[in-house]
Amino acid sequence: MTQNVTLASIGSQTPASVAAPFIIRGRLVDAEQVHHKSRDLGMDFVTPEIDLDALISSRVEPGPLFDVKLDEILDFLAATGEAMKQDRSGYLADCVDKIALTNVLPRQQIEYQMQIAAEYLHKGRLLEYAERNLGNARLLDEWVPSTDSTGRRSFTRAFPPRLVHVLPGNAPVSAVQSIALASMVKAVNVFKMGSSDPFMAVAILRTMMDVDPDHPVLRSMSAVYWRGGDERVEQAIYRPQYFDKIVAWGGGDAISNVIKYLMPGLQLVSFDPKTSISLIGAEALVDDTTLEDVAARAAADVGMGNQEPCVSSRVLFVEGERARIDRFCDSLQRNLAERSALIGKAPPLPGELAEEIETLRMFDDEFGVWGAPDGNGLVVLSDGPADFHPIRKTANVVPVRSLKDALKYVNVATQTVGVYPPARIPELRDGLASGGAQRVVQLGDAGGQSIGAPHDAMYIMHRFVHWIVHEDGFEAGGFEAGKA
Template structure:
């Protein structure tokens, strides 16, 4: 590997495909970061799951086993102990928009996202573990009807502004017993890769590992997207990021493929009149507003961008407000 140029593999359902002579593409990330990866055009069949029947092994696995596996993986996702995450952290510092202390705090949070109790509560409250593990009778008078949640083949076009997106994508795919293909972003091309490789080290033959693929290709690559986004290969898409990327992927949609578009969010805050009632209240409101506006270097979708303030409109009130 040339100095400053990282080799990033394709992770294909338990297999690690490294770039090699004749199968290597150099990509320019953000912030001057560069990396090499296997040519994704040559590995489409490694990235997608063509036969949905192959999801049977994951659908047959009980949620308790899935959560136990994720919790065990979480214990290995400590930045100080995980060489994959250390490489990812170093690259994210260069390619991303977060300062070192902030980024370190984000990575330190990764093990908590794999906490078993939290994952159990998430699966129960969002879908219901009984529905994920088997057929559940409907309520009377339709008790002859049985309902079950079944995993799907998913493409996740992730955002890289905060690396927790990669972890959440892996977790949500697992908790829905789904086969996931993660398209990594240019400003965080390695975090999802690092998590997937950690899972492989834990148990390369685990059904969950067999249903995670991670790769990078340049946004707007119509040849790649047209080959991947097909009803024979993908059931659902989750697209983060800017409006242009969401519009681009919409061009390839057809009946049978569902799109969940997590467009850029413009979060707002509302400050009530009570916050202007005293100097102390104003100081408290100003401090809270500065925190929610500025954390994560203003890169998170939850950062306040618009503020509405309840106030009289006379000159004295406006002067006090500004």
């Protein structure tokens, strides 16, 4: 077995493996018993054995948060955010060190995600999120009455669910959002961490332990790792007698693996693989100043997270003459390279893909290539979307006569569409929605987020909760009035 070496003991030397403890129902489990390997970088990490009896609670047992008021939950989340900013116990600093060993993201980007994770736990913004998602946050605390047009009265509540969260490994910040939303809906939760980041969720929960080790939010949380597809664990956990929904982020294989366990009573809330694009009108090419500005905006969308997140743009449809589009491609590549110098480059492209792109340079009538497949930024121009999937700061630019010609390439896997100029969004958004796109923004703002806005065509909290209604008949006239 590989000996575990702590980060503190080796300084800048790469350890043989790193420890990845668990949180089980609010308690730290720090044994080093099972060796795993991270997906992207092949780094060994060591976890405890999963104790299924400790992990799973019976439905007969109410969840720790079921009767806790939302206001108290938000206070605790906000206190956790402040504790994360101070990081007195060093959990987040240690987490950054470890993620840098298992994840393809540059260290600067991991550190930035830690900062925005702490900022996310803001009481006012979280309450605003709940109000926008549910229409009325009171639904989380009480049975809200209403009377329909026939006089029939009912009471509705957004009841706490039991959730398994399959977290993504490509965006550590997603852990804080999942923990916050799960807390607000008062769920009983198991977070399955990814092999590229088996650390972030635990670091947040350990920070919660410093704030209040016995708080109901913490006791409703478990964060563990098992290899996706491990039937010994998944056949035991993915059952409706224990959980209502599986909340799955990830690639096609991860989602397909979860789907096979679905059955009546066990639903899927899926954040499945998406691709984002850009639509750039001829207005962007009218002069060099505008072109440079638009290229910088496009580079921000393409280069975000080294193109690991679904929200990062991959295919850019551009109106205009070939000579001006070539000029745009050159500027886009330079801007990507400048971003790499500031926040770190991506890993080089895989060998076969790099060779395929290098071959395209010989076909300059059909293709154009700017940059190199070294992770600093690459632009490939082609008459239609390329056969390969652009990754690691690779932009595929496709000339079109009209932006409306690009609508035929939009489908249900199209997540975010960045548009320039913004004035053209109204003429395009209905067609984009009809094709299946889920979000339209100004070019350069793909990484922004309106508080409580839909994500992947759904209101997340609305999908999380267990909606239950108590129908109380008619206010006047009784049952016979209803029959009439």
